[in-house]
Amino acid sequence: MQTNLINHVIGAIPLWNWLVEPLQYGFLVRAILVSAFVGIVCAVLSCYITLKGWSLMGDAVSHAVVPGVVVAYALNIPFAIGAFIFGFGATVAIGYVKSKTRLKEDAVIGVIFTGFFAFGLVLVTKIPSNVDLFHILFGNVLGISQADIIQTIIAGSLTLIIILLRRKDLLLFCFDPNHAKAIGLNTQLMYYTLLSVLALTIVTALQTAGIIMVVAMLVTPGSIAYLLTDRFDYMLIISAISSVLSCVMGTYVSYYFDVSTGGAIVVLMTILFILAMIFGPKYGIIAQQFTKGSLEDLNQIADIE
Amino acid sequence: MNTIQPLDITVDNLSVTYNNAKLALYNASCRVQAGTITALVGPNGGGKSTLFKSIMGFLKPAVGRIIVGGLSVGKAQKKQLMAYVPQADDVDWNFPVSVFDVVMMGRYGYMNFLRIPTSKDRRLVNESLERVGMTEFRDRQIGELSGGQRKRAFLARALAQQGQVILLDEPFTGVDVKTEKRIIDLLIQLRVEGHTILISTHDLASVATFCDRTILLNRTILASGTTEETFTEENLSMTFGGLPLNSINHMFNHQSEAA
Numbered sequence: 001m002q003t004n005l006i007n008h009v010i011g012a013i014p015l016w017n018w019l020v021e022p023l024q025y026g027f028l029v030r031a032i033l034v035s036a037f038v039g040i041v042c043a044v045l046s047c048y049i050t051l052k053g054w055s056l057m058g059d060a061v062s063h064a065v066v067p068g069v070v071v072a073y074a075l076n077i078p079f080a081i082g083a084f085i086f087g088f089g090a091t092v093a094i095g096y097v098k099s100k101t102r103l104k105e106d107a108v109i110g111v112i113f114t115g116f117f118a119f120g121l122v123l124v125t126k127i128p129s130n131v132d133l134f135h136i137l138f139g140n141v142l143g144i145s146q147a148d149i150i151q152t153i154i155a156g157s158l159t160l161i162i163i164l165l166r167r168k169d170l171l172l173f174c175f176d177p178n179h180a181k182a183i184g185l186n187t188q189l190m191y192y193t194l195l196s197v198l199a200l201t202i203v204t205a206l207q208t209a210g211i212i213m214v215v216a217m218l219v220t221p222g223s224i225a226y227l228l229t230d231r232f233d234y235m236l237i238i239s240a241i242s243s244v245l246s247c248v249m250g251t252y253v254s255y256y257f258d259v260s261t262g263g264a265i266v267v268l269m270t271i272l273f274i275l276a277m278i279f280g281p282k283y284g285i286i287a288q289q290f291t292k293g294s295l296e297d298l299n300q301i302a303d304i305e
Numbered sequence: 306m307n308t309i310q311p312l313d314i315t316v317d318n319l320s321v322t323y324n325n326a327k328l329a330l331y332n333a334s335c336r337v338q339a340g341t342i343t344a345l346v347g348p349n350g351g352g353k354s355t356l357f358k359s360i361m362g363f364l365k366p367a368v369g370r371i372i373v374g375g376l377s378v379g380k381a382q383k384k385q386l387m388a389y390v391p392q393a394d395d396v397d398w399n400f401p402v403s404v405f406d407v408v409m410m411g412r413y414g415y416m417n418f419l420r421i422p423t424s425k426d427r428r429l430v431n432e433s434l435e436r437v438g439m440t441e442f443r444d445r446q447i448g449e450l451s452g453g454q455r456k457r458a459f460l461a462r463a464l465a466q467q468g469q470v471i472l473l474d475e476p477f478t479g480v481d482v483k484t485e486k487r488i489i490d491l492l493i494q495l496r497v498e499g500h501t502i503l504i505s506t507h508d509l510a511s512v513a514t515f516c517d518r519t520i521l522l523n524r525t526i527l528a529s530g531t532t533e534e535t536f537t538e539e540n541l542s543m544t545f546g547g548l549p550l551n552s553i554n555h556m557f558n559h560q561s562e563a564a
Binding site: 051165168169171172174175176178179180181182183184185226229230231232235 | 361362363379382383384385387388389391395396397400401402403406410411413414418419420446448449462466
């Protein structure tokens with residue numbers, strides 16, 4: 001009687017219904033859990049990538065994994081292995097070409113990743129495999145298979161463990177690689193550690209967001225957080241919350257309105273970004289307008305001090 | 306304060322080339338004597354930063370070698386012998402780290418794999434903050450500091466690292482007179498404790514007041530010795546302009562064409 005009443009009251013709230021009703025479908029529960037997990041992994045790495053200024057590198061690696069996915073399916077090995085090898089290989093190629101030529105880094109990145117991507121396109125049209133190019137490009141979390149879920153979880157867990165263990169070194173590497181070198185730490189190893197977790201994260205997010213949208217998952221949550229706080233630990237939390245929220249709600253939206261899941265997730269993230277940009281308490285556009293004058297006064301006082 | 310065994314730095318026939326095949330530094334040889342405050346003086350673009358970055362191992366010289374206290378730079382760094390205070394321009398002041406976080410980074414080389422600070426690390430960080438007078442700002446994000454406070458925060462990091470050799474790249478740029486005096490007093494104390502200090506600067510006025518020795522640099526070492534001997538009008542005009550410089554430039558252009 002009592003529970004019946006509670007159910008009745010809760011049932012009257014439309015949002016609750018909206019959230020609970022789809023949970024009776026197994027595939028949707030799975031999709032929501034997977035995308036929430038992917039959201040956390042991307043959010044954590046996103047803080048480092050944003051601070052290091054490696055957004056373009058993220059874009060490059062995500063495109064470079066395509067031939068790896070095709071080859072993996074053709075050879076009947078897990079897609080994650082092929083994707084990781086090619087994604088990481090592209091970063092090594094970028095580093096090598098940059099050190100051997102006079103080209104600037106952005107040009108090298110542009111040449112290498114489009115080259116890898118194009119090679120993948122050629123392979124996918126020539127090698128007989130059941131790779132659906134559309135799914136690689138745009139993600140398909142609603143139709144994700146058991147095997148793909150397992151690979152996603154392994155790659156994501158590995159990423160989280162590596163970052164958890166090396167988080168201080170990675171932060172130092174992003175902030176002040178010269179100091180890291182000055183105190184005798186192996187900066188080359190830090191560089192490749194960060195590149196490996198970048199490639200691993202892209203492998204993790206591949207099935208959910210797709211290649212085109214992965215870069216948004218790698219850049220936007222960290223950027224949202226960076227606009228809202230000056231402390232790295234808060235940055236991680238804000239990044240994770242905004243990412244998971246977008247991933248879960250995006251999956252719902254995708255189910256209800258029958259739109260692309262990756263697209264819905266990234267649209268939600270972008271909306272959060274715009275809100276943070278406008279309403280951020282310290283660095284938001286509105287706050288900046290209000291405090292501009294008074295901050296200048298404060299700075300003058302601080303200088304006189 | 307316990308004193309330490311001072312170390313010297315020997316730069317032997319160093320040449321550094323950048324990617325665009327330009328020689329930044331040519332045939333540079335000099336010695337930073339143990340337990341001195343030595344100034345590295347020269348015009349902007351004259352190779353001061355290049356020499357600094359080579360001594361710290363951030364740049365790989367094309368020719369020549371650098372020895373710190375009898376060790377290669379890499380080995381000296383692994384033993385935490387060398388601390389470096391960067392130029393203000395080389396730091397991302399918007400980075401979400403606090404003053405305390407930055408100073409703690411000076412201790413990473415002593416910590417375990419997970420970089421978990423011990424009570425000794427915390428104590429040294431607090432002492433270093435105290436010594437530069439930054440204790441009350443320890444929880445500030447680094448971008449919220451004034452120019453002088455920023456310098457003191459990074460100086461505290463060098464103190465926390467306890468390096469015998471301390472290199473300061475342009476420590477007086479963007480710093481008010483009061484802070485400059487304060488930094489100089491601290492450097493003199495550090496010398497008494499046995500540190501070897503090398504500072505790069507174009508602030509000629511302050512060099513004579515506290516630097517024991519001076520190295521004059523414009524793409525190669527032009528003069529070095531005690532500040533009294535070295536700081537002559539002739540040497541300075543040679544470093545910052547005038548005939549000998551032009552002839553050197555000529556030599557450089559010749560060299561880079563050959564390369």
